[in-house]
Amino acid sequence: MFFHTGELQYHAKPDAPDPVFAKQVQELIGGQFGEMSVAMQYLFQGWSTRGNEKYRDLLMDTGTQELGHIEMLATMVARLLEGAPVYEQEKAASDPIVGAIMGGMNPQHAIVHGLGASPKDSNGVPWNAGYIVASGNLLADFRANVNAESQGRLQVARLYSMTDDKGVKDLFSFLLARDTMHQNQWLAAIKELEAKEGPIVPGTLPPEWEATEYSHILYTNSESSKELKWMNEPAPDGHKFTFGKPEPLSVKPELKPAPPEAHNSLPEDKLK
Amino acid sequence: MFFHTGELQYHAKPDAPDPVFAKQVQELIGGQFGEMSVAMQYLFQGWSTRGNEKYRDLLMDTGTQELGHIEMLATMVARLLEGAPVYEQEKAASDPIVGAIMGGMNPQHAIVHGLGASPKDSNGVPWNAGYIVASGNLLADFRANVNAESQGRLQVARLYSMTDDKGVKDLFSFLLARDTMHQNQWLAAIKELEAKEGPIVPGTLPPEWEATEYSHILYTNSESSKELKWMNEPAPDGHKFTFGKPEPLSVKPELKPAPPEAHNSLPEDKLK
Amino acid sequence: MFFHTGELQYHAKPDAPDPVFAKQVQELIGGQFGEMSVAMQYLFQGWSTRGNEKYRDLLMDTGTQELGHIEMLATMVARLLEGAPVYEQEKAASDPIVGAIMGGMNPQHAIVHGLGASPKDSNGVPWNAGYIVASGNLLADFRANVNAESQGRLQVARLYSMTDDKGVKDLFSFLLARDTMHQNQWLAAIKELEAKEGPIVPGTLPPEWEATEYSHILYTNSESSKELKWMNEPAPDGHKFTFGKPEPLSVKPELKPAPPEAHNSLPEDKLK
Amino acid sequence: MFFHTGELQYHAKPDAPDPVFAKQVQELIGGQFGEMSVAMQYLFQGWSTRGNEKYRDLLMDTGTQELGHIEMLATMVARLLEGAPVYEQEKAASDPIVGAIMGGMNPQHAIVHGLGASPKDSNGVPWNAGYIVASGNLLADFRANVNAESQGRLQVARLYSMTDDKGVKDLFSFLLARDTMHQNQWLAAIKELEAKEGPIVPGTLPPEWEATEYSHILYTNSESSKELKWMNEPAPDGHKFTFGKPEPLSVKPELKPAPPEAHNSLPEDKLK
Amino acid sequence: MFFHTGELQYHAKPDAPDPVFAKQVQELIGGQFGEMSVAMQYLFQGWSTRGNEKYRDLLMDTGTQELGHIEMLATMVARLLEGAPVYEQEKAASDPIVGAIMGGMNPQHAIVHGLGASPKDSNGVPWNAGYIVASGNLLADFRANVNAESQGRLQVARLYSMTDDKGVKDLFSFLLARDTMHQNQWLAAIKELEAKEGPIVPGTLPPEWEATEYSHILYTNSESSKELKWMNEPAPDGHKFTFGKPEPLSVKPELKPAPPEAHNSLPEDKLK
Amino acid sequence: MFFHTGELQYHAKPDAPDPVFAKQVQELIGGQFGEMSVAMQYLFQGWSTRGNEKYRDLLMDTGTQELGHIEMLATMVARLLEGAPVYEQEKAASDPIVGAIMGGMNPQHAIVHGLGASPKDSNGVPWNAGYIVASGNLLADFRANVNAESQGRLQVARLYSMTDDKGVKDLFSFLLARDTMHQNQWLAAIKELEAKEGPIVPGTLPPEWEATEYSHILYTNSESSKELKWMNEPAPDGHKFTFGKPEPLSVKPELKPAPPEAHNSLPEDKLK
Numbered sequence A, B, C, D, E, F: 001m002f003f004h005t006g007e008l009q010y011h012a013k014p015d016a017p018d019p020v021f022a023k024q025v026q027e028l029i030g031g032q033f034g035e036m037s038v039a040m041q042y043l044f045q046g047w048s049t050r051g052n053e054k055y056r057d058l059l060m061d062t063g064t065q066e067l068g069h070i071e072m073l074a075t076m077v078a079r080l081l082e083g084a085p086v087y088e089q090e091k092a093a094s095d096p097i098v099g100a101i102m103g104g105m106n107p108q109h110a111i112v113h114g115l116g117a118s119p120k121d122s123n124g125v126p127w128n129a130g131y132i133v134a135s136g137n138l139l140a141d142f143r144a145n146v147n148a149e150s151q152g153r154l155q156v157a158r159l160y161s162m163t164d165d166k167g168v169k170d171l172f173s174f175l176l177a178r179d180t181m182h183q184n185q186w187l188a189a190i191k192e193l194e195a196k197e198g199p200i201v202p203g204t205l206p207p208e209w210e211a212t213e214y215s216h217i218l219y220t221n222s223e224s225s226k227e228l229k230w231m232n233e234p235a236p237d238g239h240k241f242t243f244g245k246p247e248p249l250s251v252k253p254e255l256k257p258a259p260p261e262a263h264n265s266l267p268e269d270k271l272k
């Protein structure tokens, strides 16, 4: 069960309005790796966790904090839109600075949301649950999590260079720090799980299910592949990597004609 | 530039038709972690790689092979639909076996695709590019890749238990093997990159951008967090983990009223 | 800022597994009016509220509880999937009961989520933020809210008839009650706001912006429109309703030809 | 059955081209609450209406008029794009006014649609049927309708301030008026239905299905909730509102381990 | 402007309920080539037509009729759902016929739409405007139209075999006929436009824009390409087809390193 | 099976950076008719082709080349983004040229992709498989193909006017040429198939399935329809076109009330 208090986890107050930057900050709210994604990803993973209490709790704790991150960014966006000339398009034709703002901002901030944040990315594409991962296999999912935190921190780092607003940078410094923690925690947990289950997910696969003769071949014709030094070392699962040339191991398929009810094209000999 | 020959990379021939299983195999083609996702993910990462030739080539080589995986699965789906009673719904009312097939198969296999595979998942949701990741940062993206191969191998393993068709299992044994290789290769490459750039993405971030006092705190009230043994060990980036209690570091935000042109609700005191 | 404890707000334990019903319950999690929608809708409305503290708090309080509703339903789905024959498709060909389960369940529950809930609707379509509403105008948005609670309670009521599992019905009885409360609260708040701002949103529109001669005409040729008794009463905004016949008030538009750079079809006289 | 004549319902002729505004007007065509949404919403509601002829006809009449509103806005967009420098991007680098137009317009107006309107919103996101509501319950759906007309009129009001083109404002004055009528009519119909079915949807729910002890509690810890005056009045359904403190009514759930075929993470004790 | 009368264009009354077939008929309403697609496609093409009055009118006339086709199919779906055991899931566990119905029907017909049609396809995926085409070039768009009518008639033909309900087949016989007319009309119009503009769209392209040495080469290594008889005849645009072997005409690209602000991976030599 | 070499099929090197144009070029990669669409469309059609070897091979050959077209455009986009001021938003407030670039470019090129191409259209909407067509009927699908190549060539032609960069125009001249070839080849193949199967898809429909009395009527009230000269000539299928006035051939439908479990609105007489 969830609880809420009105205070923000951290400060979220820009020095000045900037509607174009408000549009860009949306990536951190409703983008593929925005805070909506990590919040929902961790919560759904937590709700499906079976018999690993400490990880269920870690997921719920972290997901709950990410909800607070959406809150800070939504507040930041609302404030970046305060006091800016967003309803003055007619001035844009003569004043290029206003023109660039009116053309560069997210029109829905003015028309749809009345100067509030939107659950969408920096191009205005709505967030959708196809972004998130919850498989029931913790090692697989923690790899999704460390990826999400890596992509997310990368995006904050890029946005950091795109503004010189001190208030914005203050919030970003906190988000960067938390993404450092989250990368650290998932990496540590992955190390623990790999030690127990092995590095190849799922670790429970009966070996006879797998055509293991194809499990360590790098198929390539590229000269540069010789520079992949790790090809000379044992693979993470302890076996030996080998090189192979891409070649078909089977024949050209011939499909049977469809039944008449499909009204597909007639086979070639009937067409002749 | 790409080339194609008609032979399949591996065999893709079921022993018998099974339209309901054909629907489920679609997850491996057009699902979030199906072969369309890994193919497009590796190709777009390759096309954006700047100055790391060996990894550009590895991405292009692997992405090209995944295109061949789509091909095998599309062939398998087309054959699982051959010779099955997919246009005989009127029999379904009296014969429950046929009824379960007609109700359980993907209706678009019969109506839209004429017994061919579909670029959609096992629920018929079209594949979309929101699934894939290409950031320009190789360490971040290889984490996405090892996640994709983990989720993908997990799904093949689950489907393996859902059929006893030997032809299907033969193809799955090959896919399981290749996903083992792909997990191995991305894990090895990650290890190499982490050794050079450090474990926290992006490794190029100036330290003064980050509020480092918050970079290693696990915020939690959960009892079970004490069982996280790695909390007592150095974090992956070498610093020390600490515990913290979730608490607001800021105040409750008060947004300014919107301008009249927004036609937002009037602020409370004007409403009174 | 958000907090979480492990206990559920209410019981969520079915008497027996039922994978087909698990698929249908997904509508209440990730459907257009599922709990993800109301949670995100209320939170985004709250974060954008400017100067109406009591309503900001009401929105945040209610949205936070809806997060707990997702949690209960996700737990219910996970339990409806426990102990059911979801990986035994090969039995489906001979046993029609198993066949109906394997064909009728959501395949992603088995293949993608490992018996966990999914952030999708009952057809497996991912939840997306295009479902939610946050305009900055409280009267408009509370109307969206009472609609969402009406649709949501209606869906629970329909699902109530589709099971005789006592544990499921117990949870549904709680959800029905909370939707009653939420309809009550938004209706009461609407009444308050309408008293201050008038019934037509936005209440702040300068009257000279509107072609008021068209503001109260019911355009219709239908005989049955005479039975609309309220047409004889004052309209909600106090004016008088009138009947009109649908007729064009303007002429047929003629667009100018496109410039050559558009490579549109040539205009007709050039085509001749 | 539908009929069409070439004349527009009302004038749709701007004084001058304005490609950036054309992009923004798209919100009223293909946005969440644009005319495509209300047209399709009313038509699908009408087609599903069972045994309430006068409301079926009202829905069909209103939906049909909304089709004519799409027509006027599509014509307006086509004309806002006439005669503007939309294919002259190379000038944009030196002329900031042209630059702002080229950067601020919807590129698809030039590239995809050849200066025609698009069935998308102001960010270029395609309209989708996930926006609309048709439940078979008229009271629920009329609440959706009054919401849609409120959001729609609000958006026109905001766009009205963003242009000083008299031709555009003339069309907007008509749309504002029609949205006034539509809010009036749905409010009047809601009042009628509430009088018969009660205010809580669905009105046909057997009372024993509901855990009524939770139907009137406002769960909150917020100080400001005391200012909600309507908490002291009877709830819309006639019962008494009470305050409650958010607290769990159940325990922490423990899910059973998944079967081996799921290849989920092993439960914690097996991992040790 | 549009008008509506209550009568259907043609009969839409099944002999008996069939909820599974109702799900499948949805493909004709809200699928990629369902009636929503052709209706919206023709209307948006009509609204953008510049200076070709007779084709604008043809598009509007045809689009208007397609609206009536949605109406007939929505009515058919509503009736296929009347009187069927759609709320009796608890019977499904013991009665496999009911089980197949409950598992095979679209759950949203019961839960969301109250036995009404849905603006979605046969898998429950919402219709979206990404399906439709309106480019401003009539020849291009009429090709889209003849494709849409071809795919649509094909789908009706397939569904025709999947039922023996005489009422359903009666409606389908009308839809098949109208799709015949629509294929005929677009083919006739294409022939007229090709005679004027030539077969290659757009016909207005200055020849010097095109690298014409590559305009008639079939790149292939396939043996079977010799059987393409039309390779020996003049191409539709009057030129001569030739065969070519797929070969790169350029070099391997080398991208420059990204700027530091991108925080991309370091180039290889810095990594060493 | 697929193979790849590092060389590009054709040159893809702009003379100078242009981030706004990079955004617009995205339409050709991930738009409805971009290269991702034609590549996937041809490959899925090829994989489903049953018994028409030469067309299966033609589809696979062409689809494979389109993969190389994505590659060239992705390379072009990456280079249009090299060396441009994409991380300098703070300069935008004072320098309108920079402002127009920052506001007019795709923010995800900077924030998400690190100066790489994106699998999305010119508005940032992700590519999805709902764009593509693969029906199993070659005549239907080749019509889809000639449409796709027509729309695609039209879009390149429009973009050609929007830049004066010689490197960009060089690549476009190659794409225009290849789209000429592809229009030619599908038109030639269509002619062959129509000669065998007739012009109305599907050609295998038993005539008694169709209400042929409605197969050649143009329903219209438009004066301009008399100018459709082809109405006086034989229809493409050899029959005679006739004119008809749009009129209902059926009655107004009356749906039965829903069962109580639906909790729909009560029928009117019960409401009274």
Ligand SMILES: [Ca+2]
Pocket (backbone or CB within 6 Å): A038, A066, A149, A152, A178, A179, A182
């Ligand atoms: Ca995080």
Ligand SMILES: [Ca+2]
Pocket (backbone or CB within 6 Å): B038, B066, B149, B152, B178, B179, B182
């Ligand atoms: Ca792989």
Ligand SMILES: [Ca+2]
Pocket (backbone or CB within 6 Å): C038, C066, C149, C152, C178, C179, C182
């Ligand atoms: Ca609620």
Ligand SMILES: [Ca+2]
Pocket (backbone or CB within 6 Å): D038, D066, D149, D152, D178, D179, D182
């Ligand atoms: Ca309206």
Ligand SMILES: [Ca+2]
Pocket (backbone or CB within 6 Å): E038, E066, E149, E152, E178, E179, E182
């Ligand atoms: Ca048609």
Ligand SMILES: [Ca+2]
Pocket (backbone or CB within 6 Å): F038, F066, F149, F152, F178, F179, F182
């Ligand atoms: Ca092409």
